[in-house]
Amino acid sequence: MTESRVVLVTGASSGIGKACSLRLAAHGFRVFGASRSAPRFQDMKQGSAGGPSVQLFMDVRDDRSVNESVSWVLKEAGRIDVLINCAGVTVGGSAEEMLVDEIRDQIETNLLGTMRTCRAVLPGMRARKSGLLINIGSLAGLMGVPFQSAYSASKFGVEGYSESLQMEVSGFGVRVVVIDPGDVHTEITAHRKETKGTLKGTPYRLNLDAAMRSQASSELHGWEADRIAGLVEKIVRSRRPRFRYTTGPFIERVAVPVRRILPDRLFLGILARFYGVR
Numbered sequence: 257m258t259e260s261r262v263v264l265v266t267g268a269s270s271g272i273g274k275a276c277s278l279r280l281a282a283h284g285f286r287v288f289g290a291s292r293s294a295p296r297f298q299d300m301k302q303g304s305a306g307g308p309s310v311q312l313f314m315d316v317r318d319d320r321s322v323n324e325s326v327s328w329v330l331k332e333a334g335r336i337d338v339l340i341n342c343a344g345v346t347v348g349g350s351a352e353e354m355l356v357d358e359i360r361d362q363i364e365t366n367l368l369g370t371m372r373t374c375r376a377v378l379p380g381m382r383a384r385k386s387g388l389l390i391n392i393g394s395l396a397g398l399m400g401v402p403f404q405s406a407y408s409a410s411k412f413g414v415e416g417y418s419e420s421l422q423m424e425v426s427g428f429g430v431r432v433v434v435i436d437p438g439d440v441h442t443e444i445t446a447h448r449k450e451t452k453g454t455l456k457g458t459p460y461r462l463n464l465d466a467a468m469r470s471q472a473s474s475e476l477h478g479w480e481a482d483r484i485a486g487l488v489e490k491i492v493r494s495r496r497p498r499f500r501y502t503t504g505p506f507i508e509r510v511a512v513p514v515r516r517i518l519p520d521r522l523f524l525g526i527l528a529r530f531y532g533v534r
């Protein structure tokens with residue numbers, strides 16, 4: 257099926273964002289993939305199998321960068337039909353020791369970055385009475401993850417933000433979708449560093465190491481990014497997508513309904529053990 261819709265993907269240089277960009281471009285969508293590692297406003301055509309795809313610079317932590325990049329896409333393509341927010345970062349560490357700058361960076365990127373890009377594309381979508389905003393949340397936005405408190409906080413924020421936004425924009429023909437993946441095999445594992453704030457002789461060492469090992473192993477054995485991209489493509493093609501999709505390995509996904517029936521303390525105790533935290 258030929259597609260002429262224009263898609264802007266953030267975090268397109270690796271992992272889920274890259275998989276979404278490649279898949280949608282291969283199916284003929286006009287894809288603009290944004291990240292900090294892309295050259296500034298310089299076209300880079302994808303391989304011959306893909307449809308037209310352009311990589312462009314965007315730092316979602318910076319108002320000006322987001323607005324400039326969105327304006328550039330609007331000038332090039334005339335509109336943005338679909339925004340897919342994949343840009344994200346994570347740092348491992350205890351909530352007590354993690355540096356405030358590291359906390360701020362995760363909130364800036366994962367939560368405020370999502371808000372910035374949505375705000376930048378909304379005027380055009382409202383004017384055309386049509387648009388789709390897909391925010392990549394996380395199961396860590398539906399339940400806390402030990403030693404990833406700032407990441408979880410940012411992802412809980414994405415959930416609340418997306419719900420509020422959907423109620424505000426549905427009258428203008430704009431749909432919001434949140435996808436909450438469990439662990440996915442991407443570069444996120446290599447990109448995740450331990451906080452620089454961990455104290456020498458920290459009392460959290462055993463649990464911190466266990467949680468970070470468990471997280472890395474789950475990601476290594478998690479879904480391939482293209483499975484998430486396949487879901488994204490299905491959503492983009494759907495006339496009436498659901499508001500929220502929880503995806504990923506069954507053992508992780510099942511935690512969502514389980515947490516609704518278990519008392520919170522019992523659930524959190526089980527979750528801590530899942531991550532090797534005693």
Ligand SMILES: NC(=O)c1ccc[n+]([C@@H]2O[C@H](COP(=O)([O-])OP(=O)(O)OC[C@H]3O[C@@H](n4cnc5c(N)ncnc54)[C@H](OP(=O)(O)O)[C@@H]3O)[C@@H](O)[C@H]2O)c1
Pocket residue numbers: 266267268269270271272273290291292293294314315316317341342343344345365366392393394395436437438439440441442443444445447475478
């Ligand atoms: N992998 C998982 O298990 C998993 C599970 C649930 C949810 N998620 C979420 O899925 C999204 C994608 O993660 P991933 O696994 O694909 O991770 P990844 O491979 O590390 O990719 C992260 C992407 O975000 C971009 N990025 C980071 N900071 C940015 C900034 N300030 N401005 C613009 N782009 C920025 C990176 O590009 P540059 O560094 O080039 O800017 C990169 O393209 C994230 O929101 C993540 O939280 C991942």
